Amino acid sequence: MFQSLRICLLLVFCCVPLSVESLTLGAERADEYLPVLKGKRVGLIVNQTSRVDDQHLVDYLLNKKVNVKKVFAPEHGFRGNYDAGAKVDDTKDVKTGLPIISLYGSNKKPKPDQLKDIDVLIFDIQDVGLRFYTYISTMHLAMEAAADANIEFWVFDRPNPNIAYVDGPLLEKPFQSFVGMHPIPVLHGMTVGELATMIKGEGWLTSLKAPQLRVFPMRNYSGSTEYRLPIPPSPNLPNQQAIYLYPSLCFFEATPISVGRGTNFPFQVFGYPDPKLGEFQFTPRPVLGAASNPKLNGVTAFGLDLRNSNVRGFDLTWFVAAYAQFKHENKAFFQSPYFLDKLAGTDKIRKAIESGQSALELRKLWQQDVQDFLKQRKKYLLYPR
Template identity: 50%
Template sequence: MNLNFKIKNLLLICLIFLSFGSVKAQINKDQPCYLAGADRPELYLPMLQNKTIAVVTNQTGKLKDGTFLVDFLVKNSINIKTIFAPEHGFRGDADAGEHVKNGVDAKTGIQIVSLYGKNKKPNAEQLKGLDVILFDIQDVGVRFYTYISTLALVMEAGAENRVEVMVLDRPNPHDGYVDGPVLEQKWTSFVGMHPVPVVYGLTIGEYGKMVNGEKWLKNGVQVNYTLIPMKDYHKKMRYPISDKPSPNLPNDLSINLYPSLCFFEGTQVSVGRGTHFPFQVYGSPWTKDFPFQFTPKPNAGAKDPFLNGKLCYGEDLRGTTELRSLDLQWLIKAYRDYKNPAQDFFLKNLFFDTLAGSDELRKQITSGKSALEIKESWQKDLNDFEKIRSKYIIYQD
């Protein structure tokens, strides 16, 4: 009896193990597989040998085994003169808009130069003696996310100083579609440098090709531009982001909601900075008809968050399924529910217009236009942009 019992238990364990193995195999099979540009050193290392380079990168600049690109290059005897750090710094821990200081990388001893603050564009002295600027940063594919602005200014400096720019491409979590208003030239800023929609549907490497090809750099200059493409990447497939691209985009959901929620940064409504779920909620003290409550407080990603210490009423969007378009419903609902006679819904500095790329979206919302009407008004500009975008696509849908 005991022997039969043991045999039955053994068979049950085997069945469970086999079932688990089957499920695991299915998970692995369904997991999207690609190689980022950084994971194709056979393409770029030969081009960097015997050259002096600078690297523009941050905490996302890693190979698939977790090795930092800078460490990998040093190990392969590539001569790195400078590390250029974008917004949020080389390690990616600075607040949005926070001044990032120059310094020295403790591990390699390489000089770190900030490209955020007054020095957003490398100057001639910083580029002196360089052959190549290597760019490797995980972007999020949204116009007002500043890594594409850093790339453009690096390209501009490279063109002016005859330094090649090489981009190691990475996935765009908003690839394969375009949406949002197209930026008008007079609204050009560091959160919107080019006449593109909020979601432009190109990888950062493709974006650089477009900027160069369309002669959008200052005075129409063009840089010697090299793109190291990804392998087995598909534009409409969604790939998980292994390292958060900035402190307040901690996961794939926040990245997915970012194009829709970032407009709130130009209003009296919080997007959850100073909580454990930034860009996954929204609310303010003056939208009290909403059910969800949260109170922003200082944390590692927001040292002095907007509406610090104030109880906010809003919506919790953590149950939202993946969006493949820009959603205006939350912005319009918050505007209609907002009740504060002492302060307008939109910030006085009209940063909202800077984010939108014109003053039209704000005027449409205040005039009572529906989300559908507003989105229909973008269509002609999106169609015109699509003709430009299509010239620079290198990956299949």
């Protein structure tokens, strides 16, 4: 009887959820940064993901009487309503009257005169953990500008939804561009705060002055923390599934194949009219703020519906199979070979595919580089792995 009672009590105890401390974002650590901001002139690099509880960071800081002077907007704009690659104009925020300076287009780096009335430049943008997602390039250039202007550069850290994955080829210097500035894998498995620390520590900035970097890390976060983004980080990554599939589908952007821009499920499908790559049909159409003139506009594509796919990380199986099908039908696949090489950070991947290597064989090309990177980044990690 007593043994049965012990078992029952044990079962009851095991069914009671243990108390788990909630995640605290860098922007939510106001008790630490608000006193430091007192009397300082502040510039913000933010977009629609820059939230503190139910408020935008801009509104939150203004309500706390912080002297916010201006806002810098990355690709997709301050409110996240610009298509990928679309020109983002300088403007003024209707709600606050603050000037909004674009950091996408011809002005990717804050100019000295744009920082002359700033003491602290704060970066608070949700990233997705990929080298070619341009928010980290914006952060890099802003760090350089802040160092040159002799002002502080702060990063309010946020989770990386792909933090569990470190994979893909490392960028080689000849292929450095705004869609890849750092010698890191496609999936680097770091938060923006960790990456900023690494950028400084490895001397990747061109500035002659050391950046006055300060990272406000998260509390109760680790490499095993599952975090579902509450706000889409950009118009064509509307949900968690798109974010998970983005690494494996983005290379299609350099080919004639559509990844669903101009549909309700971008980066969750891929297809082409002929050759047909599957039975699923979709027809891209213009979508305001997301795809003004999508690839295959008005043309029905046939391919795969990946909305229920379990693929995670970096997998080129679909890409290599599509190349083989195009080659079999004597159709050009690498529509923009140099753009593909910039996304990959190397021309070795394209050349290996052209030589007939399988997706499994391709993986061997970067394994040693990834292992070396894991050792290199170790001292910059802010959270348990």
